[in-house]
Amino acid sequence: MKLTVASSPHIRGDFRTSRLMLDVVLSLMPALFVGIFVLGPQAALVTVVSVVTAVAAEWLYEIVMKKRVTLKDCSALVTGLLLALTLPATTPLWMVALGSAFAIVVAKLMWGGLGQNVFNPALAARAFLMVLFPAALTRYAGVDAATGATPLHHLVMLTPPDQSILDMFLGNCPGSIGELSALALLLGGAYLVFRKVISIRIPAAYIGTVAVLTLVFSKGDNALEWMLYQLFSGGIMLGAIFMATDYATSPVTSLGQILFGIGCGILTVIFRYYGLFPEGVTYAILLMNLLTWAIDRYTPPRRFGTKKGGKA
Amino acid sequence: MKHLFFGGIHPSYRKELSAKEAPAPAVIPEQVVIPMLQHIGAPCQPLVQVGDYVQLGQKIGDGQGLCVPVHASVSGTVIAIEPRPHVSGRMIESVVIQNDFQDTTVEFVKNDLPLDQLDSDQVLHTIREAGIVGMGGAAFPGNVKAVSAMGHVDTLIANACECEPYITADDTLLRHDAEHVLQGMQILKQVLQPERVVLAVEDNKAEAIAKVRSILSQYSGIELAVLPTRYPQGAEKQLIQALTKREVAPGKLPVSVGCAVFNVSTFAAIYRAVRLGTPLTQRIVTISGEAIAEPQNFLVRIGTSFHDLIKMAGGLHDRTERVISGGPMMGFAQSDLAVPVVKATNSILCLLKDQNGAAENPVCLRCGKCVGVCPMRLQPLYMYRYEMAGNLKELERLHLMDCIECGSCAFTCPGKLPLVEHFRLGKKKLREASAK
Incomplete structure (x- = not known):
């Protein structure tokens, strides 16, 4: 009998990359359903195009470049889905496909594939589309299919949105496909934390920072109302729970994750208050992505058996 | 009372396989192989010669410094003193005793x-x-x-x-x-x-x-x-x-x-x-795993071969992939089943093909789960990366030498990185570098 001699450990847990990715897909379903329910079948079409393009682009790139096909890890599926959720349902489908292919090929595979990229692929693609087609990406079909300003536009104009806070929390408002309902996104986030796919540190630090800053530097008559409108509008929930927690592009240390979340929160508020566009989440997270490795490096866990600072 | 130490994991324990009745006294083999090194430290020098008659419990090897003696675990005749395969993977000088099945003992005070x-x-x-x-x-x-x-x-x-x-x-x-x-x-x-x-x-x-x-x-x-x-x-x-x-x-x-x-x-x-007054000549050994017919605990004379014990436990499954001295998380895979049970052998674990769940193409997702489970609060993903890159300076900064090789990180890694294997390599490189 030929016995294998290999390093310990000789057993492994049954965690798989694909399991983690499918959990993320599952956790995004409530937000997607709200999007389709509120915005109509066009939202579903955008999502399908984005996902199919992402998967096809990964397959094609790997075939052409003679690399191992990595579709089984399901990460292309997640990227395609996430990109779609950041887009308005009215985005032209060819534009969706272009963005999705950009996310997979330019923002992920050209960096070396899963785990190697510096920028969140879905957000990099959204930023790419924003630069090329700003008009298409900021035109939102409303609940009654009329082209309307989103609550966030109103906030920039310092006029109260048309919707109540409860409507925004539930998703009964215009916006990108996956950004409508804070409730649906929070449910998905709770599932991911429960399944230990993500830690609560980044989303909590991110959302908490935005909450504190908008409360303290309120621009509305009612600071609390202003804060809640800020939190439930735009991409903060989707960004904090699903984008800022992207494994490849966020820190792994506990302290690093908290700092990363705080950084995202500060930048988001700055961009919203002073930026060119009403939304700041995309650029806030992309900028923090740049700092991920440095944050990890300077926030090592306290070494076992030593006091803070590594002294024995 | 929850996390009393940092990190850690909950593997599937499978203790029910072997935790049964009292340890069965293992059949005493015809020959025992007593390695002169069964401890951390300097090896013993044999105190007997080929042809000598030895009694159960007789001291047959001892040495100076960080060294404790070894004893005959059966009575009989010394038939060889030569290097034999050892659970460490090396050849270690061993005294081979032909059992006379009399168990005549030295006097125990x-x-x-x-x-x-x-x-x-x-x-x-x-x-x-x-x-x-x-x-x-x-x-x-x-x-x-x-x-x-x-x-x-x-x-x-x-x-x-x-x-x-x-x-x-x-x-x-x-x-x-x-x-x-x-x-x-x-x-x-x-x-x-x-x-x-x-x-x-x-x-x-x-x-x-x-x-x-x-x-x-x-x-x-x-x-x-x-x-x-x-x-x-x-x-x-x-x-x-x-x-x-x-x-x-x-x-x-x-x-x-x-x-x-x-x-x-x-x-x-x-x-x-x-x-x-009895010296250490026997111990309880678990023999378990999906690849062994009858998992159980044996009371084993030191020097009994893995092969003998496996036979006593009903033999190996056809699809056996690994036989391990120790546990599945930190044990050592054996290539030669002639190796004897030594004082520190607590288990012989027999695992089937595919049980180790290694991947052909390990990929780091940077999910950070390894950081969360490390009981020494290290950052396995970065240690792996810098070991692959041969960057010893970074390995030192990351305190690779603190790693206790418990395998919690590798067990947890969804990308199935061979983390512990590379940490051993990295430690070896660091030790060699500091020796220069």
């Missing part, structure tokens, strides 16, 4: 003196002469550890965590011979005079815990600590942290935080050496 009349030096000498080493796997000479602990420890710990999956040797010992363990603890308590004496067990050993509880009142000053099961609780530094909240500093020994930890099997061996 009993000692019934009350505890307070035991002479410390005498006890320590007996521990050495009985060849006692740490029987949980590390095989550090028992007397050396005890001597270094004298006057420096306030806490004496008996380790029965047995946190590795499959293994039930300590569990079996407690269920059937808890008295020996507790009496061994009393003896070292007398020698070391600690303030606190703790027997630490994980809560997945209900029967062993019940047994200890039922007799504990007869042993004053010994405390039973039932800990929530979590791997690697039985690792020395983690157990000390769980019991005392103290952390052993990098590169330091438990005595630096006032603790001495011995495995429960070691305590039982100390009891037998001091009270019954």
Whole structure:
């Protein structure tokens, strides 16, 4: 009998990359359903195009470049889905496909594939589309299919949105496909934390920072109302729970994750208050992505058996 | 009481496979192979020659320095003294004894003196002469550890965590011979005079815990600590942290935080050496895993080959992939089943093909789960990356040498990176670099 001699450990847990990715897909379903329910079948079409393009682009790139096909890890599926959720349902489908292919090929595979990229692929693609087609990406079909300003536009104009806070929390408002309902996104986030796919540190630090800053530097008559409108509008929930927690592009240390979340929160508020566009989440997270490795490096866990600072 | 030490994992324990009745005395083999190195330290020199007749319990090897003697585990004739395969993977000089099945023994001197009349030096000498080493796997000479602990420890710990999956040797010992363990603890308590004496067990050993509880009142000053099961609780530094909240500093020994930890099997061996006068010539060995026909615990003479024990347990499955000395998390895979059971062999684990779940194309997702489970608070993903890049400076900055190779990171990694393998390589490179 030929016995294998290999390093310990000789057993492994049954965690798989694909399991983690499918959990993320599952956790995004409530937000997607709200999007389709509120915005109509066009939202579903955008999502399908984005996902199919992402998967096809990964397959094609790997075939052409003679690399191992990595579709089984399901990460292309997640990227395609996430990109779609950041887009308005009215985005032209060819534009969706272009963005999705950009996310997979330019923002992920050209960096070396899963785990190697510096920028969140879905957000990099959204930023790419924003630069090329700003008009298409900021035109939102409303609940009654009329082209309307989103609550966030109103906030920039310092006029109260048309919707109540409860409507925004539930998703009964215009916006990108996956950004409508804070409730649906929070449910998905709770599932991911429960399944230990993500830690609560980044989303909590991110959302908490935005909450504190908008409360303290309120621009509305009612600071609390202003804060809640800020939190439930735009991409903060989707960004904090699903984008800022992207494994490849966020820190792994506990302290690093908290700092990363705080950084995202500060930048988001700055961009919203002073930026060119009403939304700041995309650029806030992309900028923090740049700092991920440095944050990890300077926030090592306290070494076992030593006091803070590594002294024995 | 939840996380009593940092990190850790919950593997599938599979203890039910082997945790059955009392340990069956293994069939005594026709030949035993007694390696001259069964401890951490300098090897013994043989005290016998080919052709000599030896008795059970006779000292057949001893040496100077960090060294404890080895003894004949059967009576019979020495037929060879030569290098033989050893569980470490190396060839180690060994004395081979042809068993005459008489079990004629040397004289074992009993000692019934009350505890307070035991002479410390005498006890320590007996521990050495009985060849006692740490029987949980590390095989550090028992007397050396005890001597270094004298006057420096306030806490004496008996380790029965047995946190590795499959293994039930300590569990079996407690269920059937808890008295020996507790009496061994009393003896070292007398020698070391600690303030606190703790027997630490994980809560997945209900029967062993019940047994200890039922007799504990007869042993004053010994405390039973039932800990929530979590791997690697039985690792020395983690157990000390769980019991005392103290952390052993990098590169330091438990005595630096006032603790001495011995495995429960070691305590039982100390009891037998001091009270019954018998040297360490047998131990309980778990043989388990999906690839063995009849998983169970054996009372085994040191020097019995893995092959003999596997045969006694009904043989290996056709699809066996690995035979491991020790547990699935930290044990050593064997290539040659002629290797003998040594003092620190607590388990022979037989696993099927595909049980190790390795991937052909490991990929790091940067998910950071390895950071969360590391009991030493290291960053395995970066250690792996810099080992692959051959960057020793970064490996030092990341404190690679602190790694206890428990395998929690590799077990947890969804990308199935061969983390521990690369940490061993990296440590070797660091050691070579610092030797230059």
